[in-house]
Every structure is written in C-alpha cells, then in structure tokens.
Amino acid sequence: EPEVTQTPSHQVTQMGQEVILRCVPISNHLYFYWYRQILGQKVEFLVSFYNNEISEKSEIFDDQFSVERPDGSNFTLKIRSTKLEDSAMYFCASSETRDSYNEQFFGPGTRLTVL
Amino acid sequence: LAKTTQPISMDSYEGQEVNITCSHNNIATNDYITWYQQFPSQGPRFIIQGYKTKVTNEVASLFIPADRKSSTLSLPRVSLSDTAVYYCHNLSGNTPLVFGKGTRLSVIA
Numbered sequence A: 001e002p003e004v005t006q007t008p009s010h011q012v013t014q015m016g017q018e019v020i021l022r023c024v025p026i027s028n029h030l031y032f033y034w035y036r037q038i039l040g041q042k043v044e045f046l047v048s049f050y051n052n053e054i055s056e057k058s059e060i061f062d063d064q065f066s067v068e069r070p071d072g073s074n075f076t077l078k079i080r081s082t083k084l085e086d087s088a089m090y091f092c093a094s095s096e097t098r099d100s101y102n103e104q105f106f107g108p109g110t111r112l113t114v115l
Numbered sequence B: 001l002a003k004t005t006q007p008i009s010m011d012s013y014e015g016q017e018v019n020i021t022c023s024h025n026n027i028a029t030n031d032y033i034t035w036y037q038q039f040p041s042q043g044p045r046f047i048i049q050g051y052k053t054k055v056t057n058e059v060a061s062l063f064i065p066a067d068r069k070s071s072t073l074s075l076p077r078v079s080l081s082d083t084a085v086y087y088c089h090n091l092s093g094n095t096p097l098v099f100g101k102g103t104r105l106s107v108i109a
Helices: none
Strands: A005-007 A010-013 A019-024 A031-037 A043-050 A053-057 A065-068 A075-079 A088-095 A110-114 B009-013 B018-023 B032-038 B045-050 B053-056 B061-064 B070-075 B084-091 B103-108
Touching: A005 A088, A010 A019, A019 A031, A019 A088, A019 A110, A043 A065, A043 A075, A075 A088, B009 B018, B018 B084, B018 B103, B032 B061, B032 B070, B045 B053, B045 B061, B045 B070, B070 B084
Parallel strands: A010 A110, B009 B103
Antiparallel strands: A005 A019, A019 A075, A031 A043, A031 A088, A043 A053, A065 A075, A088 A110, B018 B070, B032 B045, B032 B084, B053 B061, B061 B070, B084 B103
C-alpha cells in the first residue's frame, strides 16, 4: 500500500537555526499539506500546496516558514530561524484530486526539538 | 472553517460496540463528513467518510441523519488497539482538515 514518508523522524536543533523537513507524498497525489502538533495539543494546519504554489496557509505559517517541491517527488518545509515554540510533531499529508472529497494520507511525522 | 463538537473522552470495555457522536452545526451542502483516528506519536489516519445515511467499511460504520447536522461513528467490538483519539470533520474538496480536541477513546480489558 502506498504511503507518505517523512525524514528525519527526529530533528534536534538550536534556536535560530534553519531546519528543512522532508516529505515524499504518494506518487499520484496532487495536493500536499503540512500540519503540526505541539505535544499534548491538537493538530494544526500550516499550509496546503497544489500545482506548485501555496493554496492556503494558516496564521501560523508566517515569513519564517516556506514550502517547496524541488523535484517530482519531494515536498519540503523550511523553518528559517527556529524558535523554542516551533518544537512539535510536523506531519505531511497528501491527497489525490480535487473532486468532491479526497482523504488525506498522513506521514509518520518528524519530531522537531528546538533547544 | 467548519467547526464540530464531540465528546472529549469515552471509556469502553473490550468487545463492546462504541458509538461516538459529532455535531456538524454549520455543515455546507457540498461537505462530506469524515472521521480520522490518531494513535500517540503517529499521524492521523482516515477511517471513513460519508455524505448521508449509512456507510460501512471493514473498520467502522458511519450514520448520518437526513439533516446532516450530526454523525455517529460506530466501532463494533472494540479491542485494546482501538484506544486512540477520534476526530470528526466536515469539508469539501481539498480544504485543510480542522482538528478539534477529538474524542479520546480508552478501551479497557
């Protein structure tokens, strides 16, 4: 069964450093998403991406964040200057088409720890 | 963004049927109702979706009344491995999922 993969599984970084979280969505999917979940809190939407551009973004997704699809398979989330409050699980998701409704397939997540 | 209401937590014994109800007070005509499951330290996983009446798959059943203002996820004969947080949503197209706190189901042996 196809699945979304994410690397690394755990990233530890110093405050102020840049991090790049990587995701490989399911190959025939067209929509891509990033969500995050701070420990003990609810899952929060960050950004969605379609046709090589951002479709929607939340208030969390400020200028410190960016997304990119550098090639035909990877989808990345960059945090330019990490803050302590960026520590969270980051989930990538993908869905197939624009029709009616399509389930989102989530990856296993990257646990980001900012020290 | 669509907002739903569901119980914060539920407890059940193994082998029982569990029904979790969600309110979809501002559901739109084009919205589908979906449920996701999340285990600790894992990403959410799609369980089931429906538009109206009843949908059943190998994991669960979903009951949606005619007015679509609510939905009930039914898990038959739960086991310890069904202990998780369950989230309901209503949305259309590829709009982002809006997660509330979900319903934390604890299955007891």
